[in-house]
Amino acid sequence: MLIDILETLKAKGYIDIIYTFDIKSEIKESDKEYINNNFQINNIKDVRSATFYALGKENLHKKCIIIINGDDLQSTLTGITETWFQKLNIFVIALYKKYDDIKTDFIRRVMPNIIRIYDEDFSEYKSLILKATAQCTPSLITLKYNIVDIKYDYNNFIKLLNKILKKDDEVFFYNPNNVLNNNFNIKSIKSKYKYCIISKYMGYITGIKKKSLLCIPAKLLLLDLNILNNRYINENFKVILFNAEEVKEDDTLEKWIENNNIKSKCINKIDEDVLNEFWNLEESAILLVKGEI
Amino acid sequence: MYSSVKNVQILISLLKQHNIKYFVNSPGSRNTPLVHSIENDPDFTCFSIVDERSAAFFALGLSEALDEPVCVTCTAATATCNYAPAMKEAYERNIQLVALTADRERYELFQMKEQLINQVNMYNEFVKYAIDVPEVKNLDDELYANRIINEALLELNHNGKGPIQINYSVVDWGKFSVENIPKQRVISRIEKEEINSEELKKKLENKSRIIFYIGMDISKNDELTKLLNIVEKQYNCVVLCDNYSNIDGEHFINASVLGECITRNEIDKMIPDLVITIGTVFYSPLRNYLASKKYNFEHWHIAVDGVINDAFKKLTTVFECLPVEFLNAIQNESGNNSYQYYKQWKDRIDKVQYNNLGFSNFSVIKDFCNKVPENSIVHASVLNAIRISNYFGFKDSVKCYANVGADGIDGALSTFIGEANATDKLSFLLIGDLSFLYDLNSIDYVDKNNMRILVINNYAGAEFYKNFGLKMIPTLDKHVAARHHTKVKNAILSKNIEYLKAENQEELNAGLKKLVKKSDKPIILEVFTDANTDASTLKKFWSDNKIENLQGKIKKILKKVLSEKQVDKIKKLLKR
Structure with a gap:
């Protein structure tokens, strides 16, 4: 079905595809191959940035299709609102794991064309899409797609944490798989809440007034980079970013962190000594770990 | 700053x-x-x-x-x-x-x-x-x-x-x-568990003019009536209600009629220091008088869903509980009602005179209310059916229903059929011609022998004769009042309904007599009145029952003597 949609849009001159965040890895190989062969590919992690990026391209007459995980639709509202004012026709294709998750009423005021694809017969949808391409307004297509929710295994790391953390200590894990018994409190962050996790964590530690540990894949920092530049980071701020190699090969990320007066260290493997030192540091700190933890 | x-x-x-x-x-x-x-x-x-x-x-x-x-x-x-x-x-x-x-x-x-x-x-x-x-x-x-x-x-x-x-x-x-x-x-919301009974009793004891204002209540709860009858004796209060509150008590007053008859000068002297409301909608302009900005009193609302109903723009507390739970909490055996405040309301109600009604929808509804037997149910359609029936009331055991919530013309006949099917009691529908014809699709289900329908057919929406009249809108009948020539008789598509009609008092008396008796079939009594007469009778009734002070009397005389333009000019001058 995704190919049918893209084929229809391509025929109307849409030749730019913008992949957001992890969506590229969610696309089926056959779909991906078709896209690679037929479209110009752009990768913009943050959905909000992607909508503005598309707006820029459309200003110069390049018609764009943004492909997003439906969980992230809320972050399109800002850019799509501006696009609506400018009467440009960006297409957003939102992929959903379940039909129940499709909630679009909030965005209808700036996306008058919302095409919800429910069955296998594409012919009816094709005419709706063609009609939408002729209008000067952003359009949304929702599609059920086989999106895999990638879970992370923290169990080895938890064994390590059990040696250091106390009963009342709290650790936030991003999308954990089954977790082992532990001596401390674990809070899970679902993947659908991937945006601005550090902002949220900062609000939390400001409220509880004690340190807690946030443990997320480093790539999520790219959805929340600007929050490091604020006045409320203090010694309670302890963040571990794993799979750091997925983000940057060089040290520019470390520099941005340090420029914001946050202690930063990049390591290849985490052990008890490193963790102990990091946790007991009397200042804000981010530990970048290459690979899994 | x-x-x-x-x-x-x-x-x-x-x-x-x-x-x-x-x-x-x-x-x-x-x-x-x-x-x-x-x-x-x-x-x-x-x-x-x-x-x-x-x-x-x-x-x-x-x-x-x-x-x-x-x-x-x-x-x-x-x-x-x-x-x-x-x-x-x-x-x-x-x-x-x-x-x-x-x-x-x-x-x-x-x-x-x-x-x-x-x-x-x-x-x-x-x-x-x-x-x-x-x-x-x-x-x-x-x-x-x-x-x-x-x-x-x-x-x-x-x-x-x-x-x-x-x-x-x-x-x-x-x-x-x-x-x-x-x-x-x-505005505070107090949930059932948070109610401090002693504190409430103290507050209530210190008030000398409390109104329990009971609106439409879908619970039709006998326990509510029982408790209200106990509580009203314990505080300086009056219970104001209407037919559709479905409560009755020795000291309860249906003050609906005052909504259109009372003057601002009179209401000034009857302002409460606390109003406690129960139910959803109050079908009376009395509510608007009490909502005036110049009055300052406290308002508590009792609602099981805890919603804010700021009827008088003075709401301070919502009690999220059943009305009976609230009344139980404030029961105060040592309290005593002086009935002074009650008497003030009762005296005013007793002054209302029902004279010169002629043969109008007003007089028909009066006779109907009087004739409905004990233990029946009544459903009233929109506007005059609810309004005028509220001026008279029914026997205490009669339960009354109306779609007062959204107060629409639609669905009265269907609702009544549903109600009559849920009981074997004699069930009456009081309805106007437009409302009846609007909901005609359900006529086929008027098939139970406890169903009794009184249709007042004045061939138009009489409400618009009251609100605007032919003098203001000469083409009133064309679109606003939707005049028609349909007799309900011709719209009854079943031979299993007994049809009666009345065009004068004598025929009405005979029709009502049959309507309230047992029958093998449902009965429809169609009463023909004149829309213009209906509107003028109602307006005259209100006018006759206004007790004006000197200023009001002068205004009334001037209105009679001067033209509308002259009245407008004087109004403008006074505003300056």
């Missing part, structure tokens, strides 16, 4: 009184009146984060940690869009986020002016409650802003926690010139 912007002041006062202390602010002009007002106020703790999306998530984390509401404030336009991701998460995870979105000149929306997007209820399915606070220019605006802000803040933790949006207009940035902001009326 606080902002001079009035709705900002109201907002701040109510946030304080609802114990909301935390703000995460993003920079912008439109929200500066609010931000600068609160940043120096020791009652609030503020944080500053530029990117509104991050700010809202920071606030979400803060709220989660504190388990308290946290406000986020930003300027107008796309700034507000950036709250959407956090609002969704807050909604799904039951976190009390308060999105305070400043808005611009509403009338210029989409008129080529920058930073104007439609912000009203913009988070739609991701908020528990969304309000739009207008620019406050007068007392009406202020009362409205006060009520809706109270409503929104109360919804933060009502039946589960979650986010709300308060969109507020800041047309003019104003000045920071106000040293102290006026304390606003706060």
Whole structure:
């Protein structure tokens, strides 16, 4: 079905595809191959940035299709609102794991064309899409797609944490798989809440007034980079970013962190000594770990 | 110093009184009146984060940690869009986020002016409650802003926690010139478990003029009647109700008729110091008199769902419980009603005279009310059927129903058929011609022998003769009153319905006699009246029963003597 949609849009001159965040890895190989062969590919992690990026391209007459995980639709509202004012026709294709998750009423005021694809017969949808391409307004297509929710295994790391953390200590894990018994409190962050996790964590530690540990894949920092530049980071701020190699090969990320007066260290493997030192540091700190933890 | 912007002041006062202390602010002009007002106020703790999306998530984390509401404030336009991701998460995870979105000149929306997007209820399915606070220019605006802000803040933790949006207009940035902001009326919600019986009793004992105002009550609860009859004897109160409250008691007064007959001078002397309301809708303009801005009394509302019904713009407390639970809590065996206040109402009601009704819908309904036998049920259709039947009442054991909630012309016949099918009691429908014909699709189901229908057919919407009349709109019949020539007789598509008609008092008497008797078939009695006469009879009745003071009497004489234009001129002169 995704190919049918893209084929229809391509025929109307849409030749730019913008992949957001992890969506590229969610696309089926056959779909991906078709896209690679037929479209110009752009990768913009943050959905909000992607909508503005598309707006820029459309200003110069390049018609764009943004492909997003439906969980992230809320972050399109800002850019799509501006696009609506400018009467440009960006297409957003939102992929959903379940039909129940499709909630679009909030965005209808700036996306008058919302095409919800429910069955296998594409012919009816094709005419709706063609009609939408002729209008000067952003359009949304929702599609059920086989999106895999990638879970992370923290169990080895938890064994390590059990040696250091106390009963009342709290650790936030991003999308954990089954977790082992532990001596401390674990809070899970679902993947659908991937945006601005550090902002949220900062609000939390400001409220509880004690340190807690946030443990997320480093790539999520790219959805929340600007929050490091604020006045409320203090010694309670302890963040571990794993799979750091997925983000940057060089040290520019470390520099941005340090420029914001946050202690930063990049390591290849985490052990008890490193963790102990990091946790007991009397200042804000981010530990970048290459690979899994 | 606080902002001079009035709705900002109201907002701040109510946030304080609802114990909301935390703000995460993003920079912008439109929200500066609010931000600068609160940043120096020791009652609030503020944080500053530029990117509104991050700010809202920071606030979400803060709220989660504190388990308290946290406000986020930003300027107008796309700034507000950036709250959407956090609002969704807050909604799904039951976190009390308060999105305070400043808005611009509403009338210029989409008129080529920058930073104007439609912000009203913009988070739609991701908020528990969304309000739009207008620019406050007068007392009406202020009362409205006060009520809706109270409503929104109360919804933060009502039946589960979650986010709300308060969109507020800041047309003019104003000045920071106000040293102290006026304390606003706060509405509190008290749940069943929180009711302090002794405290309530003390408060009630200290009041000398309490009204228990009972509106339409769908519970039809006999226990409510029983308890009201006990409680009314224990405090200085009067119980005001109507047919559709379905309660009765020795000292209960159906004051509906006063809605149109009482004068402002009279009501001035009857103002309560507390009104306790039960039920949903009060079908009487009396409500409007009590809502006057010049009166100052307390209002408590008892509602099982805890909704805000600020009928008199004076609501202070909502008790979220069943009315019987509230009445049980305030039972006070040592209390005693002097009945002074009751007598004031009773004396006024007793002065109402029902003379010169002629043969009109008024007189027909009077006779009908009188004839409906004990233990029946009555359903009334919209407007005059409800209004006039309320002037007379039925026997105590008669239960009354009407679609008073939305008060629409549609569906009275169908509703009645449903009711009559749910009981074997004699069931009466009092209905006008337009309402009957509107719902004609259900005529096939008038098939049970307990069904009795009285249709008053004046071949038009008599309400419009009352509101406008032929003098004001000579073409009234054409579209406004929808005059027709249909007889109900011709619309009955069944031979199993007994049809009766009445065109005069004699035929009416005979018809009513049959209508209230047992029968093998349902019966329809069609009574023909004249719409113009119906309207003038009703208006004359109201006019005759107004007890005017000298000023009122002079006005009445002048109205009779002078033309409408002359009256208008005098009114204008007096206003100057």
